[in-house]
Amino acid sequence: MPKITAKEVEAYKKSGRLACGDNLYLEVDATSLEKRWIYRYQFQGRRTSMGLGSYDARTNGLAQARKNA
Numbered sequence: 001m002p003k004i005t006a007k008e009v010e011a012y013k014k015s016g017r018l019a020c021g022d023n024l025y026l027e028v029d030a031t032s033l034e035k036r037w038i039y040r041y042q043f044q045g046r047r048t049s050m051g052l053g054s055y056d057a058r059t060n061g062l063a064q065a066r067k068n069a
Contacts, residue, residue: 006062009035009055020062024069026055037065 003021012018015030017038025038035055041048052068053060 004062006057009062010057020065022066022069024052024065037068039069 004018009018009020009026012026012028012035013033015028015033018026018028020026023040025040027036027038028034029036037052037055037060039050039052041050052065055061055065
């Protein structure tokens, strides 16, 4: 799966999840269109999600989310 760019993340406005590569997702709320980072991984055979904070282009953008994941 090709990785997306920071400009694509900033422009994304649809509700749902956007796959950003390496099990990192941008989740967009349907009502408020707020964005947050989700890291999905498997632990002891079960799929688990971990929140990495809300999206902010200056402080918690794509590069920082990839680093945190």
